Amino acid sequence: MKVAGEAISVHLHIMILLVGSFEELDQEVKLVKAVV
Numbered sequence: 001m002k003v004a005g006e007a008i009s010v011h012l013h014i015m016i017l018l019v020g021s022f023e024e025l026d027q028e029v030k031l032v033k034a035v036v
Contacts (some may be wrong), residue, residue: 014032019025 006012014035017024019028025028
């Protein structure tokens with residue numbers, strides 16, 4: 001990130017939705033792994 005080179009502390013956050021089934025949980029896990 002551009003600001004990281006300027007000695008500005010950067011903390012990224014990923015919000016994960018609440019899930020109601022194992023299928024939804026599996027989808028969220030795949031999404032997080034794709035982003036991270």
